[in-house]
Amino acid sequence: xxxxxxxxxxxxxxxxxxxxxxxxxxxxxxxxxxxxxxxxxxxxxxxxxxxxxxxxxxxxxxxxxxxxxxxxxxxxxxxxxxxxxxxxxxxxxxxxxxxxxxxxxxxxxxxxxxxxxxxxxxxxxxxxxxxxxxxxxxxxxxxxxxxxxxxxxxxxxxxxxxxxxxxxxxxxxxxxxxxxxxxxxxxxxxxxxxxxxxxxxxxxxxxxxxxxxxxxxxxxxxxxxxxxxxxxxxxxxxxxxxxxxxxxxxxxxxxxxxxxxxxxxxxxxxxxxxxxxxxxxxxxxxxxxxxxxxxxxxxxxxxxxxxxxxxxxxxxxxxxxxxxxxxxxxxxxxxxxxxxxxxxxxxxxxxxxxxxxxxxxxxxxxxxxxxxxxxxxxxxxxxxxxxxxxxxxxxxxxxxxxxxxxxxxxxxxxxxxxxxxxxxxxxxxxxxxxxxxxxxxxxxxxxxxxxxxxxxxxxxxx
Amino acid sequence: xxxxxxxxxxxxxxxxxxxxxxxxxxxxxxxxxxxxxxxxxxxxxxxxxxxxxxxxxxxxxxxxxxxxxxxxxxxxxxxxxxxxxxxxxxxxxxxxxxxxxxxxxxxxxxxxxxxxxxxxxxxxxxxxxxxxxxxxxxxxxxxxxxxxxxxxxxxxxxxxxxxxxxxxxxxxxxxxxxxxxxxxxxxxxxxxxxxxxxxxxxxxxxxxxxxxxxxxxxxxxxxxxxxxxxxxxxxxxxxxxxxxxxxxxxxxxxxxxxxxxxxxxxxxxxxxxxxxxxxxxxxxxxxxxxxxxxxxxxxxxxxxxxxxxxxxxxxxxxxxxxxxxxxxxxxxxxxxxxxxxxxxxxxxxxxxxxxxxxxxxxxxxxxxxxxxxxxxxxxxxxxxxxxxxxxxxxxxxxxxxxxxxxxxxxxxxxxxxx
Numbered sequence: 106x107x108x109x110x111x112x113x114x115x116x117x118x119x120x121x122x123x124x125x126x127x128x129x130x131x132x133x134x135x136x137x138x139x140x141x142x143x144x145x146x147x148x149x150x151x152x153x154x155x156x157x158x159x160x161x162x163x164x165x166x167x168x169x170x171x172x173x174x175x176x177x178x179x180x181x182x183x184x185x186x187x188x189x190x191x192x193x194x195x196x197x198x199x200x201x202x203x204x205x206x207x208x209x210x211x212x213x214x215x216x217x218x219x220x221x222x223x224x225x226x227x228x229x230x231x232x233x234x235x236x237x238x239x240x241x242x243x244x245x246x247x248x249x250x251x252x253x254x255x256x257x258x259x260x261x262x263x264x265x266x267x268x269x270x271x272x273x274x275x276x277x278x279x280x281x282x283x284x285x286x287x288x289x290x291x292x293x294x295x296x297x298x299x300x301x302x303x304x305x306x307x308x309x310x311x312x313x314x315x316x317x318x319x320x321x322x323x324x325x326x327x328x329x330x331x332x333x334x335x336x337x338x339x340x341x342x343x344x345x346x347x348x349x350x351x352x353x354x355x356x357x358x359x360x361x362x363x364x365x366x367x368x369x370x371x372x373x374x375x376x377x378x379x380x381x382x383x384x385x386x387x388x389x390x391x392x393x394x395x396x397x398x399x400x401x402x403x404x405x406x407x408x409x410x411x412x413x414x415x416x417x418x419x420x421x422x423x424x425x426x427x428x429x430x431x432x433x434x435x436x437x438x439x440x441x442x443x444x445x446x447x448x449x450x451x452x453x454x455x456x457x458x459x460x461x462x463x464x465x466x467x468x469x470x471x472x473x474x475x476x477x478x479x480x481x482x483x484x485x486x487x488x489x490x491x492x493x494x495x496x497x498x499x500x501x502x503x504x505x506x507x508x509x510x511x512x513x514x515x516x517x518x519x520x521x522x523x524x525x526x527x528x529x530x531x532x533x534x535x536x537x538x539x540x541x542x543x544x545x546x547x548x549x550x551x552x553x554x555x556x557x558x559x560x561x562x563x564x565x566x567x
Numbered sequence: 568x569x570x571x572x573x574x575x576x577x578x579x580x581x582x583x584x585x586x587x588x589x590x591x592x593x594x595x596x597x598x599x600x601x602x603x604x605x606x607x608x609x610x611x612x613x614x615x616x617x618x619x620x621x622x623x624x625x626x627x628x629x630x631x632x633x634x635x636x637x638x639x640x641x642x643x644x645x646x647x648x649x650x651x652x653x654x655x656x657x658x659x660x661x662x663x664x665x666x667x668x669x670x671x672x673x674x675x676x677x678x679x680x681x682x683x684x685x686x687x688x689x690x691x692x693x694x695x696x697x698x699x700x701x702x703x704x705x706x707x708x709x710x711x712x713x714x715x716x717x718x719x720x721x722x723x724x725x726x727x728x729x730x731x732x733x734x735x736x737x738x739x740x741x742x743x744x745x746x747x748x749x750x751x752x753x754x755x756x757x758x759x760x761x762x763x764x765x766x767x768x769x770x771x772x773x774x775x776x777x778x779x780x781x782x783x784x785x786x787x788x789x790x791x792x793x794x795x796x797x798x799x800x801x802x803x804x805x806x807x808x809x810x811x812x813x814x815x816x817x818x819x820x821x822x823x824x825x826x827x828x829x830x831x832x833x834x835x836x837x838x839x840x841x842x843x844x845x846x847x848x849x850x851x852x853x854x855x856x857x858x859x860x861x862x863x864x865x866x867x868x869x870x871x872x873x874x875x876x877x878x879x880x881x882x883x884x885x886x887x888x889x890x891x892x893x894x895x896x897x898x899x900x901x902x903x904x905x906x907x908x909x910x911x912x913x914x915x916x917x918x919x920x921x922x923x924x925x926x927x928x929x930x931x932x933x934x935x936x937x938x939x940x941x942x943x944x945x946x947x948x949x950x951x952x953x954x955x956x957x958x959x960x961x962x963x964x965x966x967x968x969x970x971x972x973x974x975x976x977x978x979x980x981x982x983x984x985x
Binding site for chain 2: 352354418425427451454455466468471485486490492501507523528543553
């Protein structure tokens, strides 16, 4: 096979080519435009952190004034894991959900953010243990994501390596090049901190797809290993990159962070305060004005989106693995984009027979593959009913990893622990199988199955 | 949307009339893709669904159908020594073919879909599309004169014991269409093997035997053709001297390729002007179907290519060995006879019963090719090998997957130790 042609900046580099995948082209891409919009309300959402005790200990009260960086709640089971407020302002409500779990701690932001000063230690002389204690104390620890299982690491956890993907191939995704612009110093400082936390390497996944080279902040970062990737979505997913850089062994733990989380970590040391800045992509065909917004983590969805069509589904994250939200809900901790697409509650006449209405599809029964860059609006119609697994090669092209996804999913269904572990369940999280779920002819809920399997494996370990 | 509101109006109550609702649901979803939205997972979904996949397979079979229908008539009149030209008596040949295939098609679907509907209602899930393809395949692999009661018994056996007992569409171990055929093959062997069964409408295949026509030809087509001043079905016909109903395979088995060539030309074999099962005869039509399945990626190219390679290689090795007349048939001519191409294209590629891993698919395809040729060439009891070869490999497909998955697991465990 002839390797695909590379953009000039990646020529001569060692590039990992990923076969398969699919770029889902939807209308309503954010472009590069920065929108001038301020969000007033922010929230921390304890239930989105996996593996925490359902009701955390909230140490602020409704009506209380908090500063940015002030601890708001901590995990009852692991009281050392603390969570800090992204903004300064007044705690206006603590919303509870099923079984009295705390869903949202809502803070109305001040116009001028009042930061709690943090006295950052000197990185040249600090020991790993005291660095960990410092991160736990400031509330920075939850920035770190541990694989397998996508959880906040325990304080004793030592990762084999740390991985950061510097590009995003998900549909309509936020471009980290924009986020890192002007934050080079903080990004480098964040990487320096991470290097102290692992005995292994910090790996950076770089994009070899686009016409424009990755930002200099990524290319000139020091002390880390660079890996170039060429391929369609999900090539930008950190899970795919881990698999091709240094795959996860059965007992291994690795940490992952997003670019914006690394910057946030770095700013504790460069600025001495908790700067929870997020550049958020506003995208989707139901949004009236798409673009980027500079805001804070946990911003309100409705305020971020501005005007949207009445019959739209609002999603924190991308359309494949994001979470459905209402206007009064908030951006998830890890997410850097909100999407709004039309709800697809309609009947299609003989939809299976004729390509009467073109739509996003990877199936070769549609002529879509002749127009690979055609953009579609994309709606939430399911386009069919759930069936048993029939097609066995649907997923082959959708997951560029050495994993038999179909059989892995079947092993989850039949509770086969050895199969789940052996076939590589722990190497995956929801975002990695989302594309296969999108493609599935039988409309099987792969992400739900995956999490079911991961929960089963995790229960065994505890 | 008048039809949609009509459907909404006639929807039976699911609690009170569950069986009616199942049937309603089956028909309604045929006309309209339901207005379900994606919940709890991806927010957009690919436009593909199982109905479209199954329909594409049926579409790929249409060409084999059209040719097969004509060929039923052509073989019949050839035996009578009439309308020997390809274009002669076109309407009679098609009419005769339709009169033969339509009852088979209707019975297949009434019986098969009936069972499918019943089990969908019993289990309380929607009607699944599996029988769309099975029902289209069964008439293509039958002799045109198959007694309908035998067909009924065989379909009941195959669908109930072969599919529903295992949990329905997507769960079966063996290909349902082949299971139907293998049931007839072993339970009523005279109706599906031997030289006499492949030409329809004759009392037997010997010279002087009489032709007979059913009520469809006599009372529907004949008056119609009379009105149009076209030729009608003859009231009496006799099989001409020197005719034998022998299929190329039985000729080759007994007398080698020369014996085949004394009855048929290679172009007749290639284009399908030979006696045989309805769908298997015309190679160009099968190749069109194969291309449709390959371009749409519905069939696995690994299985098809593996099957072709396996069959060609085995036939070539048997050429080298070459002790019986059948072994000496040049390896490429093995594809001109019997159902090799049809079976590899439409039967082996059934994704449910085939192996599911990439490596498994290669081995599965190659072994089907191997066993198909071995049974055809070396076993005097069975004139053709593909049905048995595929059912045999259906049985072993899970083992192939197991081997492939174990190697993946071992690789991962090894990594853990390092």
